[in-house]
Amino acid sequence: MSQAAALYIVPTPIGNLNDISQRALETLQRVDLIACEDTRHTAKLLSHYQISTPTWALHDHNEQHKAEQLVGRLLNGQSIALVSDAGTPLISDPGYHLVNHCREAGVQVIALPGPCAAITALSAAGLPTDRFAFEGFLPAKDKARLDKLESLRDEGRTLVFYESPRRLLDTVEAIISVMGEARRLVVARELTKTFESIHSLPAGEMLAWLRQDDNRSRGEIVLMVAGHRPDGDALPAEALRTLALLRAELPLKKAAALTAEIHGVKKNALYKYGLDHLE
Structure with a gap:
């Protein structure tokens, strides 16, 4: 049984080959073509699971050109899986142009959940x-x-x-x-x-x-x-009480601005304190 014509975003293991899902394996087996960052790298995964689906290189240097060709195949009824060397495609990996072209052309894009470093x-x-x-x-x-x-x-x-x-x-x-x-x-x-x-x-x-x-x-x-943590102790206790009272009635940005005017303290410090303690 072949996959319905669509672009499938298929996450692959970031190290341990056992981390691939059953759905991902079935998709890679059934699609007409697998677009991958490095065909040699993906070949090792496919060989391990005895998957013989044809592959096509899609990387940073050829993506914009190849995307149009792949969309043409999709519009002609083929199904294509997109994989990267490891993890979830598009997360610091190629694929944006292809997905964007698919969206513009009305091609269905189906994303599978899976590994992400x-x-x-x-x-x-x-x-x-x-x-x-x-x-x-x-x-x-x-x-x-x-x-x-x-x-x-x-x-x-x-x-x-x-x-x-x-x-x-x-x-x-x-x-x-x-x-x-x-x-x-x-x-x-x-x-x-x-x-x-x-x-x-x-x-x-x-x-x-x-x-x-x-x-x-x-x-x-x-x-x-670790994110920046403003020193709440450096802000006057009176200012913090005012901020809390105003925040109960106003958006945090407005409450911080008014508190800063009342007490003469930095608005940004109050706003960051509010994000950490009042939101």
């Missing part, structure tokens, strides 16, 4: 998960990386990055220079694989720990940074 790491990190921001890869160049971190310095949500082994030390150094040595970091590497590790330390201690052993920077890495 960012979510797997976050769930075991011990950092707040009620609010988080996935930022993908930081810029490779030093100034651009520092500028990006500077823009995130006061972000209250947990920050989640992917990072390459060769840049991890430089990134931790940049975080220290922008956010300070006390900001808590979590380095998760080789998730679901034999040498999986998840390590949590303040940034200054993390840098020293990583420098002690090159192996601690190897493999697939998810780097998480």
Whole structure:
């Protein structure tokens, strides 16, 4: 039985091959074509599960051109699965242009749930998960990386990055220079694989720990940074009481602005306090 004509977004294991779902396997078996980031990499997964569906390379360098051809096949009634080398497609991987073309052409897009390194790491990190921001890869160049971190310095949500082994030390150094040595970091590497590790330390201690052993920077890495926490004790108690009273009747942004005028304190500090304690 073949799959209905549609584009299927199919997550694949990030390490342990047993983490693929039965639905994903059935979809890969039944579609007419599998669009993949690296055909050689995907071939290993397909061979392991004895799947013989044809594959087609779709990566950063050819996606915009190939997307039109794939949409043509979909409109002619074929079914296509999109996979990346590991995890959920489009999460710091190719696929956006294809999905966008499908939406514009009226082609059905069906997303399957499954493995994602960012979510797997976050769930075991011990950092707040009620609010988080996935930022993908930081810029490779030093100034651009520092500028990006500077823009995130006061972000209250947990920050989640992917990072390459060769840049991890430089990134931790940049975080220290922008956010300070006390900001808590979590380095998760080789998730679901034999040498999986998840390590949590303040940034200054993390840098020293990583420098002690090159192996601690190897493999697939998810780097998480605790969100900025404004010091509530530095805000006058009277201002905090006013903020709480106003917040009961007004949106937080307006309540923070009025409290700042009344007590002569920083509006941004009040707003961030409110996000952490009153929302």
